[in-house]
Amino acid sequence: MQVPCYECELRSCGLFKRITPDELGSINEIKREHLALPAGSEIIRAGDESPELYTLYAGWAFRFKMLADGRRQILNFLLPGDLCGLQAAMFDAALYGIEALTDVEICVLPRRKVWTLFDQKPGLAFDVAWLGAHSKSLVDENLTSVGCRTAAERVAALIVMLYKRLKLLGMVAADSSFEFPLTQQHIADALGLSLVHTNKTLAKLRRLGMFKLAKGRLTLANPRVLARVALYFDEEVPQRPLI
Numbered sequence: 001m002q003v004p005c006y007e008c009e010l011r012s013c014g015l016f017k018r019i020t021p022d023e024l025g026s027i028n029e030i031k032r033e034h035l036a037l038p039a040g041s042e043i044i045r046a047g048d049e050s051p052e053l054y055t056l057y058a059g060w061a062f063r064f065k066m067l068a069d070g071r072r073q074i075l076n077f078l079l080p081g082d083l084c085g086l087q088a089a090m091f092d093a094a095l096y097g098i099e100a101l102t103d104v105e106i107c108v109l110p111r112r113k114v115w116t117l118f119d120q121k122p123g124l125a126f127d128v129a130w131l132g133a134h135s136k137s138l139v140d141e142n143l144t145s146v147g148c149r150t151a152a153e154r155v156a157a158l159i160v161m162l163y164k165r166l167k168l169l170g171m172v173a174a175d176s177s178f179e180f181p182l183t184q185q186h187i188a189d190a191l192g193l194s195l196v197h198t199n200k201t202l203a204k205l206r207r208l209g210m211f212k213l214a215k216g217r218l219t220l221a222n223p224r225v226l227a228r229v230a231l232y233f234d235e236e237v238p239q240r241p242l243i
Helices: 023-031 111-120 121-148 151-168 184-191 195-207 223-230
Strands: 033-037 042-043 053-058 061-066 072-078 099-100 104-109 178-181 209-212 215-218
Touching: 023 111, 023 121, 023 184, 023 209, 033 184, 053 121, 061 184, 072 121, 111 121, 121 184, 151 184, 151 195, 151 215, 178 223, 184 195, 195 209
Parallel strands: none
Antiparallel strands: 033 104, 042 099, 053 104, 061 072, 061 099, 178 215, 209 215
16 A cells, blocks of 8 residues: 555644644655554564564554463553554564554554654654653553552543543544444453453443443543543643654
């Protein structure tokens, strides 16, 4: 697939900050490929010695680590516009994996070309660093959930966080509904809960009227109420970079 950066549909949603034509040209020169991958594909495999960087153009993915006995910890979920693989590219081998949760499209960014931005385009280099820090902030929030929040608060916080991120991307309908491809196993692996506990917690929140889930779409009854349940009161994200 060929999707030049000049034709990027993500930039029109209003979330991403404006850049100069020269900066856009630099990003277009860095981009090597535009790939479409099916759900379940490995975008980055733990142990890869020369992982590239990727921008998620469409679809959902997640970053995770596995223990030797097969247990999985999902570190964070990736949505369109997120930069994937920055941490992995900093080391000799990737310390985690990234898997496509749905069918995805990704922009392939060779890391050697990305590193040239730090010499030639300091503004874009700062954007790369900002995206890395933003990704870490999502992991920090999830760690706070696992360490401090109750099961109901954890699930509520995850749903509210995804709702807010998707709303900024224009992916939430007027009735506060949005695509929700996560299974109960994904939720359990992200929040440090057993599958049984996850099932009971979701059922409890549904009985309380917090949301409805049907045919892969989740509808929030009142996002502000769910945010109070979650004790999740983040500040609105300003316009963010897109590489």
